[in-house]
Amino acid sequence: MINKIDFTAKNLTSNAGLFLLLENAKSNEIFDLVENDLVFDNDSTNKIKMN
Numbered sequence: 001m002i003n004k005i006d007f008t009a010k011n012l013t014s015n016a017g018l019f020l021l022l023e024n025a026k027s028n029e030i031f032d033l034v035e036n037d038l039v040f041d042n043d044s045t046n047k048i049k050m051n
Contacts, residue, residue, distance in 0.1 A: 025031060
């Protein structure tokens with residue numbers, strides 16, 4: 001379970017901040033967790049997740 005993610009970027013609203021946010025999520029395998037371990041109660045919601 002993910003309880004907290006700390007970011008060192010000062011301004012996450014800028015493009016550079018967004019890039020750092022995505023790179024941090026990628027390096028912490030957040031996208032893999034969402035793709036492989038996040039399961040919703042119904043099939044239609046799970047299909048939306050795959051898009």
